Each structure stands twice: as C-alpha cells, then as structure tokens.
Amino acid sequence: MTLHAFIQNLINGLAAGSVYALVALGYTMVYGVLQFINFAHSDIFMLGAFGGLYLASWLAGVHPQPLQLALIMIGTMAFCVIVALTVERIAYRPLRNAPRLNVLITAIGVSLFLENLSQVVFGADPQLFPSIIKTVPLLEGDDIILNNIQVLVVGVSLFLMLILHWIVHHTKLGTAMRAVSFDIQIASLMGIPTDLVIAFTFVIGSSLAGSAAILYGLSYPKIEPFLGVMIGLKAFVAAVFGGIGSIMGAAVGGIVLGLAEVFTVYYISSSFRDAIAFAILIVILLVRPQGLLGSVRKVKV
Amino acid sequence: MNKRFFLIAIPVVAALYGLDYFLNEYINEYVVRVIMNCGIACILSMSLNLVNGCAGQFSLGHAGFMAVGAYVAATLTTVFPAGPSFQSHLGVGMAILSGGIAAGLAGYLVGLPSLRLRGDYLAIVTLGFGEIIRIVILNIEAVGGPRGLPGIPRLSSFFWIYVWAAITGLVLFRIIRSSVGRALLSLREDEIAAESMGINTAKYKVQAFVISSFFAGIAGGLFAHYQGFVDPSSFSFNRSVEVVIMVVMGGMGSISGSVIGAIIVTVLPEFLRFLDKFRMVVFPLILIILMLLRPMGLLGHKEIWQLFRFKRSLKKAVA
Numbered sequence: 001m002t003l004h005a006f007i008q009n010l011i012n013g014l015a016a017g018s019v020y021a022l023v024a025l026g027y028t029m030v031y032g033v034l035q036f037i038n039f040a041h042s043d044i045f046m047l048g049a050f051g052g053l054y055l056a057s058w059l060a061g062v063h064p065q066p067l068q069l070a071l072i073m074i075g076t077m078a079f080c081v082i083v084a085l086t087v088e089r090i091a092y093r094p095l096r097n098a099p100r101l102n103v104l105i106t107a108i109g110v111s112l113f114l115e116n117l118s119q120v121v122f123g124a125d126p127q128l129f130p131s132i133i134k135t136v137p138l139l140e141g142d143d144i145i146l147n148n149i150q151v152l153v154v155g156v157s158l159f160l161m162l163i164l165h166w167i168v169h170h171t172k173l174g175t176a177m178r179a180v181s182f183d184i185q186i187a188s189l190m191g192i193p194t195d196l197v198i199a200f201t202f203v204i205g206s207s208l209a210g211s212a213a214i215l216y217g218l219s220y221p222k223i224e225p226f227l228g229v230m231i232g233l234k235a236f237v238a239a240v241f242g243g244i245g246s247i248m249g250a251a252v253g254g255i256v257l258g259l260a261e262v263f264t265v266y267y268i269s270s271s272f273r274d275a276i277a278f279a280i281l282i283v284i285l286l287v288r289p290q291g292l293l294g295s296v297r298k299v300k301v
Numbered sequence: 302m303n304k305r306f307f308l309i310a311i312p313v314v315a316a317l318y319g320l321d322y323f324l325n326e327y328i329n330e331y332v333v334r335v336i337m338n339c340g341i342a343c344i345l346s347m348s349l350n351l352v353n354g355c356a357g358q359f360s361l362g363h364a365g366f367m368a369v370g371a372y373v374a375a376t377l378t379t380v381f382p383a384g385p386s387f388q389s390h391l392g393v394g395m396a397i398l399s400g401g402i403a404a405g406l407a408g409y410l411v412g413l414p415s416l417r418l419r420g421d422y423l424a425i426v427t428l429g430f431g432e433i434i435r436i437v438i439l440n441i442e443a444v445g446g447p448r449g450l451p452g453i454p455r456l457s458s459f460f461w462i463y464v465w466a467a468i469t470g471l472v473l474f475r476i477i478r479s480s481v482g483r484a485l486l487s488l489r490e491d492e493i494a495a496e497s498m499g500i501n502t503a504k505y506k507v508q509a510f511v512i513s514s515f516f517a518g519i520a521g522g523l524f525a526h527y528q529g530f531v532d533p534s535s536f537s538f539n540r541s542v543e544v545v546i547m548v549v550m551g552g553m554g555s556i557s558g559s560v561i562g563a564i565i566v567t568v569l570p571e572f573l574r575f576l577d578k579f580r581m582v583v584f585p586l587i588l589i590i591l592m593l594l595r596p597m598g599l600l601g602h603k604e605i606w607q608l609f610r611f612k613r614s615l616k617k618a619v620a
Contacts, residue, residue, distance in 0.1 A: 006549050094593050102596040105549045108542055112585035120578050275436040278429030289417050
C-alpha cells in the first residue's frame with residue numbers, strides 16, 4: 001500500500017520534474033553565458049503554452065496524432081525562439097556592458113511586459129489546453145497508474161536533454177558556448193563571435209522552454225498569462241539548486257524539485273507545495289553555496 | 302539632537318499635521334489614497350536602498366519583511382485578546398513598532414546566510430525567504446490564512462505615514478553618511494577589497510539587513526492599518542520586484558532617488574489610466590526604456606541636492 005503510493009508519487013514526481021528541468025536548462029544556460037537571471041524566460045514558457053494552444057486548433061485536422069503533436073511542438077519551439085531572439089536583440093544586447101543589476105531589472109521589465117501584454121491579448125481567464133493525445137493508462141496495478149502522457153513527458157525531456165548534451169559537448173558551437181561561459185572577453189579575443197553564441201544560447205533555452213510548455217499543457221491543461229511566474233521561479237530554484245551554469249545540475253535539480261514537491265503534497269500538506277522548493281534551496285545553499293554540481297569560481301579583486 | 306534638529310523637526314511635524322487635516326477635509330479620497338501609497342512606497346524603497354543600493358547586496362525579499370511587520374502589527378491590534386486596548390493612535394503606534402522589530406528579527410535571520418552567499422545566489426535566497434514567509438502566513442488559520450485578515454483599525458493617517466517616512470529618510474541618510482555607511486559603500490564597490498582593508502563585512506551586512514527590514518516592517522504595519530485589511534497576496538514576489546524597481550529607477554544608493562523612484566512607480570500607473578487595459582503594458586516598457594537610456598537610474602549615485610550643487614559650481618567655473 002505505502003510502497004505503491006511511493007511508486008505512484010515517484011512517477012508523478014518524475015513527470016513534473018522533467019518539465020522543471022527543461023525550463024531550468026534555459027535559465028542555467030543564459031546564466032552560464034551572461035551571468036544574469038533571465039526573468040523573461042518564464043514568460044517565454046507561458047507564451048509557448050499559448051502558442052501551442054493556437055497551433056493545436058489550427059492543426060486540428062492533421063492526422064495521425066503523433067505527427068500533429070510533433071508539428072505543434074516544433075511550431076511552438078520556433079515561436080518561442082523568435083520571441084526570445086527579439087527580446088535578446090532589443091532589450092539585452094544593448095546592455096551587454098551595463099551593470100548586471102540593470103540587465104536584471106530590464107529582464108523583469110520584459111517579463112512584466114510579456115505577462116501584461118498576453119493578458120490583454122489572450123484575456124485573463126484560464127484557457128483549456130487541448131488534449132492532443134488521449135490519456136491512456138499503460139500500466140494499471142493496484143494504486144499505481146502509469147499513463148502515456150507521463151511516459152511521453154519524461155521521454156521527450158530525456159531526448160531533448162541528450163540532444164543538448166551532444167550540442168554542448170560534441171559540436172563546435174557547443175565548444176564556443178562553453179568558452180564564452182568560461183570567459184566572455186577572452187573568448188571574443190580568440191575570435192569567437194560572442195553575440196552569435198549568446199543568441200544561440202537563447203535559441204536553445206527558448207526552444208526547450210517551448211517544448212516544456214507543450215508537455216506541461218498536456219499534463220496540466222489550464223493555461224493563463226501568469227502561468228509562468230511560479231514555474232519560472234521554481235525552475236530557477238532548480239537551476240540554482242543544481243549549481244547554476246551546470247547543465248547536468250539543472251536537469252538533476254529539476255527532477256529532485258519535482259519529486260520533492262509531489263512527496264510534500266502526499267506526505268505533508270498540499271499547502272506547503274510551493275514552500276518546499278525554497279526551503280530545499282535555502283538548506284542546500286547554506287551547506288553548499290555553489291549548488292549540488294556547481295563549481296566554485298575564485299573571485300579576485 | 303541639537304538645536305538645529307528641533308528647529309527643522311518641529312515645523313515639519315506641524316506642517317504634516319496641518320496637511321493631514323487639509324487632505325482629510327478638502328482632497329478627494331482617491332488622491333489621498335495615492336498620496337498614502339506614495340508614503341508607504343517611500344519607506345519601502347528607502348529602506349531597501351540601504352541593502353541593495355548602498356551595501357550592494359541584492360535582496361528580492363522585501364515584501365516578506367513587509368508582510369512580517371504588517372501581520373505582527375495587525376495581529377496585535379485585531380486578533381490578540383487584548384487587541385482593543387491597542388486601538389488608539391498610541392496603541393497602533395506601539396503595534397507598528399513591534400511589527401518593525403519582528404521584521405528586524407526576520408531580517409537578522411535572512412542576513413545570516415548572506416554571509417556566505419553573493420550576488421544572484423543571495424537574491425534567490427532572499428526571494429525564497431520572502432515566498433516562505435508568505436506561504437507560512439497563508440497556512441496560519443489564526444490570521445485568516447488565504448482569506449486575509451479583515452477589520453484592522455484604520456488608524457494610520459497621512460501624518461503617521463509621513464512622520465515615519467521622514468524618520469526613515471533621516472535615519473538612513475545619517476547611516477549612509479556615517480562610518481557604517483562608508484563601510485557599506487566599500488562592500489558594494491568591492492567586497493574582497495573591503496575585507497582586506499579590515500572591514501568586518503559580515504557584521505555590516507547583517508546590520509544593513511536588520512535596519513532595512515525593520516523599516517520594511519514599519520511600512521507593512523502602516524500599510525495594514527491604512528488598508529484595514531491584509532492578505533498574503535499583497536506581499537507576493539511582485540511587490541518585492543516593485544520596490545527593487547523603485548530603487549534602481551531612482552539610483553542606487555541615493556536616498557532622494559529612492560523617494561523619486563517610489564513616487565514615480567506609484568503615481569505613473571495612475572496617470573496611465575487613460576490607456577485602460579494597456580496601462581500595465583506601457584509601464585514595463587517605460588522601465589525598459591529607462592534602463593536602456595539611463596542605466597544608472599534617474600539620479601545615479603548622487604542625492605538630488607548634490608545635482609544642483611554640481612550645476613552651481615559648474616556655473617562658477619564657466620564664469
């Protein structure tokens with residue numbers, strides 16, 4: 001009985017955690033390159049959810065369903081990439097040499113702008129995300145249900161993370177990204193086109209956010225303009241918790257966070273669901289200020 | 302407390318008292334509400350400026366301290382069995398002061414981890430603390446949980462809000478001009494260099510946090526006793542962000558800048574009402590444009606009177 005509940009929570013937690021992990025990757029990558037919290041990332045995620053909603057109604061006639069889902073996902077990713085690149089070009093690039101706090105405030109401004117604009121455009125009421133794929137239980141034991149959406153969420157996240165790992169570690173662009181995140185000035189002295197690499201980081205981060213939004217919409221089909229705020233905060237917590245700047249850390253952090261949340265709801269109380277993320281974060285940072293998998297950077301005068 | 306202080310303080314207090322009467326009698330309620338909100342925002346932004354602007358410790362949890370102050374003060378006057386005995390101007394003053402002290406204690410707790418953390422990590426921990434405070438309040442049934450706490454005596458008047466704003470401004474200004482302030486400034490400019498010059502960075506950081514959150518708590522108490530109602534959603538992450546925006550807009554480390562920032566952030570959305578639902582779209586745009594065109598904030602590191610002094614000396618130089 002309790003073991004079954006445990007396994008069920010494990011499944012739910014993994015599915016929730018993979019979405020956090022995908023969003024967290026976007027935070028951690030931008031942070032790794034530019035050292036600032038891209039608050040607008042959560043709203044890219046939210047816009048992705050709305051983009052998916054509209055795409056789904058346009059592509060409603062496409063069969064079979066997996067193809068439809070794939071098209072929606074690719075379309076949403078492209079939409080998120082366009083938004084993120086525009087934001088980067090207009091708001092962030094002119095501030096490349098400004099104090100980091102200013103960039104942060106600009107990011108908050110962009111975030112507020114996107115939230116309020118989408119409230120005007122999409123309306124403040126929650127909208128229902130279409131169930132593109134019917135929920136079918138794959139495995140039904142006593143007290144344990146594993147449905148196809150959960151498998152899909154975990155599977156797609158894992159697949160995207162593997163691609164990301166390949167890009168970062170086995171391509172020329174990935175090497176350039178790591179160089180820029182190591183030291184942006186020296187990287188540019190070595191002939192790396194830093195602006196291009198930074199833009200590409202935004203491309204990767206936002207397309208991950210777009211796919212996360214679709215996966216989120218499939219599992220929790222209620223979409224509203226302020227949807228991104230809490231998810232964004234938690235994903236950022238996941239990124240910090242795993243060690244910001246570390247891609248592995250963001251993935252691990254997201255999944256640990258998802259699990260912790262689901263278990264808190266089950267074993268403690270659902271009202272502390274949002275608090276647990278921050279509580280874990282504070283404890284981790286007190287013990288290991290650089291995060292779980294982060295590396296310590298010596299700061300010099 | 303020299304003679305000059307009283308020479309300035311007494312007319313100021315008298316003027317505030319007169320203005321209080323004037324506002325209640327002749328000005329419509331909507332304008333008065335905006336003016337009150339300005340006062341509370343000023344206290345918040347000035348106090349946050351000590352941590353963010355002067356000490357350079359990026360805090361995103363100011364709403365949390367405000368919540369502690371608001372709830373402690375409101376509990377004393379409303380929920381507490383002996384509450385009704387607090388329901389006079391003096392009693393509410395005491396309650397608000399207790400709220401400030403409670404918030405100061407919370408600030409001490411948050412200040413401690415800041416010894417080990419820097420920059421964005423600190424920002425995210427303060428954010429976390431702010432959210433935890435809010436969620437804990439949400440789960441305390443005695444203060445209404447998510448429904449909020451109604452029936453708080455509405456006793457914080459224009460006079461009290463602006464007296465507190467004046468006290469905040471004065472205290473913070475004196476701190477910034479003192480050796481403590483110089484130590485905080487050195488922290489902002491370079492923490493490692495400050496430490497190697499023999500500055501006890503840990504001590505000053507915690508001090509800054511405690512003072513800053515004390516005044517945030519006071520602002521919370523005033524807010525609660527002005528609104529007559531508090532609920533956890535008034536102290537969400539957005540409120541903290543709003544205060545940070547005020548500080549950055551005005552200029553880091555500039556107390557008068559914070560006041561200007563607070564007034565702009567409070568009043569501008571009211572002036573944009575003609576835009577109807579696009580109001581909250583235009584406001585962030587203004588913020589972004591300001592950051593792009595004037596990244597150091599409106600006043601930069603200077604106080605407003607220093608700007609004028611600079612111009613005067615410039616004129617002399619030209620002549």
